Amino acid sequence: MAFLAGALAVLGQAPYDFFAACFVSFPILVWLIDGAVADRPAGLLRRLKPAFATGWWFGFGYFLAGLWWVGGALLVEADSFAWALPLAVVGIPLILAFFHGFAAALARLLWSDGIGRIAALAFAFGLSEWLRTFLFTGFPWNPLGFAAMPVPLLMQSVAIVGVVGMNVLAVFVFAMPALLADRRNLKLGAALAVMLVAAHAAYGYLRLAAPAAKPERTINVRIVQPNIDLSEKWDGRVRDRIFAGMLQQSAEAPKRGAPKPDLIIWPETSVPFLFTERPDALVAIGEMLSEGQMLMAGIVRDEGQSGGGEATRYYNSVVSINDKGEIVDAVDKVHLVPFGEYIPFAGLMERVGLTQLVAGPMNFVAGTDRRPFTLPGGIKASAFICYEIIFPALVAVDAASTQIMVNVTNDAWFGDTPGPYQHFRQSQVRAVENGLPVLRAANTGISGIVDPSGRVVDALAMNVRGTIDVSLPVAASGAASPPFSRVNGFLIMFLIAVAASGLKLRQRLRAN
Incomplete structure (x- = not known):
């Protein structure tokens, strides 16, 4: 189920741009994490293992459905490189899925009833998507926030909060339908989602409608x-x-x-x-x-x-x-493409028979x-x-x-x-x-x-x-200087984390 939910979320990316699919896939992920608990009391890692597995399967579906086309590069000279097709088509999603597994496990640490778990999921996925921009050379392809930006009208908010902020806010809004089973938090969640979507669209409209500065x-x-x-x-x-x-x-x-x-x-x-x-x-x-x-x-x-x-x-x-x-x-x-333009750890890779996996005349520096x-x-x-x-x-x-x-x-x-x-x-x-x-x-x-x-x-x-x-x-000189700041995106992620932590703490105090 997690695998299918992740694959469904890819419909929010280009060229499909069917962002409504994310309003189904992320609530499913929330409900699956709700039930991702250990069978018996155990240490921290064992307690988080079911949530990690759920997130990993979600990520595997997401990246397999979103990156299967990478294998086409190996078919340009199929006689030489077709053997590596499974490594590219399946291997890359297998590895990238660990980011979503990490996000689900981290979210489970901050999990609480109601809207708190939505905030926990948004923070965790925002952090994991940011890590994906630089860990292991980085590969921020199909960030989750792109599903909320299918047309220029809905792209303008990225100038304020960056992709980091868009990833957090997109997951927060897309996961809100999970509250349909929680009448106590449904009104608050619906109000927040409607407010964020309205602000997102209104800002885009105002920014596009504003007269452009006269170019020099x-x-x-x-x-x-x-x-x-x-x-x-x-x-x-x-x-x-x-x-x-x-x-x-x-x-x-x-x-x-x-x-x-x-x-x-x-x-x-x-x-x-x-x-x-x-x-x-x-x-x-x-x-x-x-x-x-x-x-x-x-x-x-x-x-x-x-x-x-x-x-x-x-x-x-x-x-x-x-x-x-x-x-x-x-x-x-x-920023070269690993295995496409150069071989990481070339000496070791050549010993096991791995060389450049894309047809071309040479490796690059x-x-x-x-x-x-x-x-x-x-x-x-x-x-x-x-x-x-x-x-x-x-x-x-x-x-x-x-x-x-x-x-x-x-x-x-x-x-x-x-x-x-x-x-x-x-x-x-x-x-x-x-x-x-x-x-x-x-x-x-x-x-x-x-x-x-x-x-x-x-x-x-x-x-x-x-x-x-x-x-x-x-423009006369330099960038047009929109109010984009990476700091704003990290600030949103921090505030969501604080909200999730506060709601988790409140739940514990009530239980005690």
């Missing part, structure tokens, strides 16, 4: 979606054709009378060779760009080739190239330095490669000193599954959190432009080849 300038941008077949991407026989196709897309006349782009953006690892091996490619880019234009492109960058025998290091990078064909700046990906790009007109932009955009703290640090966020990715690994839609939703929420537009270039979807309020200005569908031209308004 605009930048004309073209996003290129080449729709490259991953089975061909690193094939030496077709690399020139792939590269020529992207040059052709970049040089096309603007559509519908749009102005000529100042900035052109290519997706993650879009250049199918190393520039050190093909310097003629930089010459071709310089010839394609008009005077004053700039290209931001995802590439594989190499270092360390020398006569001294130093091993070559490869970086997943974004570079900016000017109209002379010169690389002006580069930023390397700092993590970058160490991040800095903003300077675009035409002196505009500052921060670049995030692939799933770096899902980490709120990483994005917030860089966005504080920039005016545009750029996300380059290659979601073609996962095909037309929920994965690319969930990834795009992360970009929308990051835009609202930081009050900055996001320019997103993907190999085959979803490429698009998101405004600072999370609204999609334009986008390209999955599995299509095309470009987007847009004139993007840019």
Whole structure:
């Protein structure tokens, strides 16, 4: 039952956005934890074991139903990697389920009758979801709070309380129907839920209805979606054709009378060779760009080739190239995907036969330095490669000193599954959190432009080849500074914890 309830909760995430499912799944979890007690008196760990098991099964259902598409990356070269399909499809949910098991056990420690147990569950899941952002390299995919933010109207609250606060408040509201069996607390719970939902929607409406600040300038941008077949991407026989196709897309006349782009953006690892091996490619880019234009492109960058025998290091990078064909700046990906871009504990893993689990030419080294790009007109932009955009703290640090966020990715690994839609939703929420537009270039979807309020200005569908031209308004300097503060989210989590603890203490005093 817990497994099915967890799987049902995934319907609240993109692309389904059926948040009503969470009003069923979380009350079921509450009732299951109500009965998750040890058969006989035992120590603390034994007493918490039934609650942990309940939460773990809930989490296993949630992550299995929400992340099954990860296995698609292993089928790009199925002959080499299909053996690892169970490790990805089942193994990742098995591990992530421990976070929800921890949350249920922690909630059980603070469990009390009535609304107190709802507060305990909200606090515990808020804490576990925060831990999921950084423990074991971090993987905050499909945070529970995203179910309460299916459309821009309902995303605006994240600018005040962050994802931490949204996780806490979402679980608190979604679990309230558990009080249907408790008439004594039903009225209070219903009043709190209605008040929070009304405030959530009203704030979103007021924020979206407020007149936008007049931008100081605009930048004309073209996003290129080449729709490259991953089975061909690193094939030496077709690399020139792939590269020529992207040059052709970049040089096309603007559509519908749009102005000529100042900035052109290519997706993650879009250049199918190393520039050190093909310097003629930089010459071709310089010839394609008009005077004053700039290209931001995802590439594989190499270092360390020398006569001294130093091993070559490869970086997943974004570079900016000017109209002379010169690389002006580069930023390397700092948060790599375990087993996809590098092997944790490589020596040990190789002994047991585990190597890179995603098709590609090499393992990457993590970058160490991040800095903003300077675009035409002196505009500052921060670049995030692939799933770096899902980490709120990483994005917030860089966005504080920039005016545009750029996300380059290659979601073609996962095909037309929920994965690319969930990834795009992360970009929308990051835009609202930081009050900055996001320019997103993907190999085959979803490429698009998101405004600072999370609204999609334009986008390209999955599995299509095309470009987007847009004139993007840019704030005078730095982020638009919405009232977002991580402190607010932790404050809400603390207050919920205090309320749960107080109600637990009151119950004990009454029992005594």
